[in-house]
Amino acid sequence: xxxxxxxxxxxxxxxxxxxxxxxxxxxxxxxxxxxxxxxxxxxxxxxxxxxxxxxxxxxxxxxxxxxxxxxxxxxxxxxxxxxxxxxxxxxxxxxxxxxxxxxxxxxxxxxxxxxxxxxxxx
Numbered sequence: 001x002x003x004x005x006x007x008x009x010x011x012x013x014x015x016x017x018x019x020x021x022x023x024x025x026x027x028x029x030x031x032x033x034x035x036x037x038x039x040x041x042x043x044x045x046x047x048x049x050x051x052x053x054x055x056x057x058x059x060x061x062x063x064x065x066x067x068x069x070x071x072x073x074x075x076x077x078x079x080x081x082x083x084x085x086x087x088x089x090x091x092x093x094x095x096x097x098x099x100x101x102x103x104x105x106x107x108x109x110x111x112x113x114x115x116x117x118x119x120x121x122x
Contacts, residue, residue, distance in 0.1 A: 001031060002030070003029070004029045007027070009024075044073060050070075062082060064078060066078065099113070
């Protein structure tokens, strides 16, 4: 079974070492077909739709602050999102939208370039 989920992701209240994340309009597909949200999927969608906070400590460790009732699956999905889009806002300079860094990935230590776009309408 292959489970895929889609969502709109909002990142807000961005500070140098902290930001809030919220998934909305969460939908699921199993083996490429939409599901009718049986109880398991609707509960997971509810957990994923709760906002959570990401904080980066002074030694660049990432901490997630989630509702205590989260399931292991919803926690891992949110942790995966944060790891995948691990933007260190403290490295962005005023009026710049990108920065380069080195970080560990599945291939070892790699040079990575991030480009951050702002939503001017919000």
